[in-house]
Each structure stands twice: as structure tokens, then as C-alpha cells.
Amino acid sequence: MGTSLPYQPASSPRPGPARSVRWLAVLTLFASLAAACGGGPATARSSATPRSSGTAHATGTSPGGTAGAVPTSYCGAQDTTIPGAAAYLAGGPAPTNLTSVQQAWLEMQSSMVPACSEIVPDPPAVTTQNLTNGELSDADFQTWVTEDSEWLTLVEWAQQHGQAGFITYLQGGAGNTLTSFVRAGGKVVDSPTCEYPEKADAVNVTAEQMAGLTDNVAQDAGIVYVIAAVGPCTSTWTTADGTVTNKGLGGGQEGIEVDVTSASTNPALGQFLTKNAIWDRGDNTDSDEIMDQVGI
Numbered sequence: 001m002g003t004s005l006p007y008q009p010a011s012s013p014r015p016g017p018a019r020s021v022r023w024l025a026v027l028t029l030f031a032s033l034a035a036a037c038g039g040g041p042a043t044a045r046s047s048a049t050p051r052s053s054g055t056a057h058a059t060g061t062s063p064g065g066t067a068g069a070v071p072t073s074y075c076g077a078q079d080t081t082i083p084g085a086a087a088y089l090a091g092g093p094a095p096t097n098l099t100s101v102q103q104a105w106l107e108m109q110s111s112m113v114p115a116c117s118e119i120v121p122d123p124p125a126v127t128t129q130n131l132t133n134g135e136l137s138d139a140d141f142q143t144w145v146t147e148d149s150e151w152l153t154l155v156e157w158a159q160q161h162g163q164a165g166f167i168t169y170l171q172g173g174a175g176n177t178l179t180s181f182v183r184a185g186g187k188v189v190d191s192p193t194c195e196y197p198e199k200a201d202a203v204n205v206t207a208e209q210m211a212g213l214t215d216n217v218a219q220d221a222g223i224v225y226v227i228a229a230v231g232p233c234t235s236t237w238t239t240a241d242g243t244v245t246n247k248g249l250g251g252g253q254e255g256i257e258v259d260v261t262s263a264s265t266n267p268a269l270g271q272f273l274t275k276n277a278i279w280d281r282g283d284n285t286d287s288d289e290i291m292d293q294v295g296i
Helices: 029-037 085-089 100-107 138-160 164-170 177-183 207-213 285-294
Strands: 058-062 126-131 187-190 199-205 222-230 235-238 244-246 254-266 270-280
Touching: 058 138, 085 100, 126 138, 138 164, 138 177, 138 187, 138 199, 138 222, 138 254, 138 270, 164 177, 164 270, 177 187, 199 207, 199 285, 207 222, 207 254, 207 285, 222 285, 254 285, 270 285
Parallel strands: 126 199
Antiparallel strands: 058 126, 187 235, 199 222, 222 254, 235 244, 254 270
16 A cells, blocks of 8 residues: 555444454453364464564555355255354254354354355455564465455455344354344444455454453464445345445445454354454554555
């Protein structure tokens, strides 16, 4: 990125699933993620953060419209309900005789198997800036950008189909206003420019900053990501009784956030991101300092 754009005013509306509300940073989720996925312990760094000879301060544009790595054998031509899943997720008995596809989605706290057309990303181009001084390779940063677009696409589907449990799963176990809204029968629909970021930066953070971002759950230096959606765009929140509110961005406004992520795998998604902490401008001193440092 050649220039720094204005920051989103603290009073500005926030778009989309990752920018709609302050997300909780009570991160017992690191342990819950590992338990839910059956894998090793998650960390506050992206799994794609090996030391490499990547060029520091490399800037590029990731093309939009590229299909993600979601295995299409684990989705269908249309959304389908998993028999007995809703009752099970509400505390009832576990359903039996499920297919491997249904079981994979149920393990992620979803009561539906989504249509492929709804979960394969179709993001616009995103401008990227790698500020990690070789700690993260440019190729691995692009992998993160792809996985981020997959994450946002999955949350968009979930918030339109009453899948609050699946959203919580993708957040590593943390709840927030969005999950509460969906759990209460609400529906959120974002236009593409509210759903996806226009800009994404990767940046090193100190151990002290990481502790501040994760409420002391992670205390090692690592890499986080600063992303920005740019208005105008719409984020329409419809309550169960039909009340509609637009929480999108106006022309010239930006929704900026700092993401702390980890990666895991599931047969239905392949490798996917979990967003262990997401901070908007004004919600966390450490994230605000990082935004100032990056100048996105």
C-alpha cells in the first residue's frame, strides 16, 4: 500500500461478521479448539509462520474470485438439515446413522450441511503488505489471506442460517453479540465489501503485545493481522420480529481490526482459521498501538 488511509472514527458503524461488534478476548478457547478438533494445542500464531527469507515490506494484490480450498465433497447442491442435530446441539441425544459429511459438520456445531455455492469464497481483490521482516514468507501470508476469505464466507453463511454454534466454533469457543443475535433468531446479511476486507497487513508483535491481545493466554512474540473493510457497504441485521438495522459503512469509512489467529483442520474444511481474538479500533490499547504502527 502506497498511502495510509484515514482510520475509522470510533463512532462509525462496523460492518460484517468480523467487524460488527467487540469480540470477547476471554481465550480459554485455545484449549477448547484443540479439544474440539482432536489436534495439537493451538497457538496465537498462524500455523503458517515459519522463519523464511521472505522480503520484508513486500506489497502485493491478492486477486479476488479465486475459489478457496474447501473440499466440495463435503457440501451439496443445496443446504440440507442434519437429522437430529438441532435437538442434539440443544442438549438432546446424539443422532445416529449420520453420513461422514453430516458427522463432520455436526462436530463443528452445525445443524446443517451447507450448499457448496454458499461456502466457496468469491472475494474481491485485497491489497496486502507484509511487515514481518522475513518472519512470515509472502507465500504463507497469501495462504492466510485465502483462509481468511474462507473464514469470512463460512461466517456469512452461518449468520444467515441460524448457525450460532458454528460461528462460536470458528471463534474458538468465544461468544459475542453476533452469536447471541443469531441464537435469538436474528439474521445478518453483508454486501461483499462489508463481508471481505480490502486491505490486509501482517505484522510482528512482541510478547507483551500478544499477552495484551489475548488476555495473557498467549505470552510469546508472534504475528497478527490488521485488516480493513472500506465503505460504502451494507450489513443488515434483522431480528426475529423483523426489525432491521444497517450496521454497514458509509462512503470513505473504514472498519479496521486486529486479528489473532490459529489454524486447525476438519474433513469438511481442510485447513481453516480460528480467530482467537478480534479487536476493533478503540477496544484494546495494544491493538490500537498496532494499528498506529501499521498505518493501514
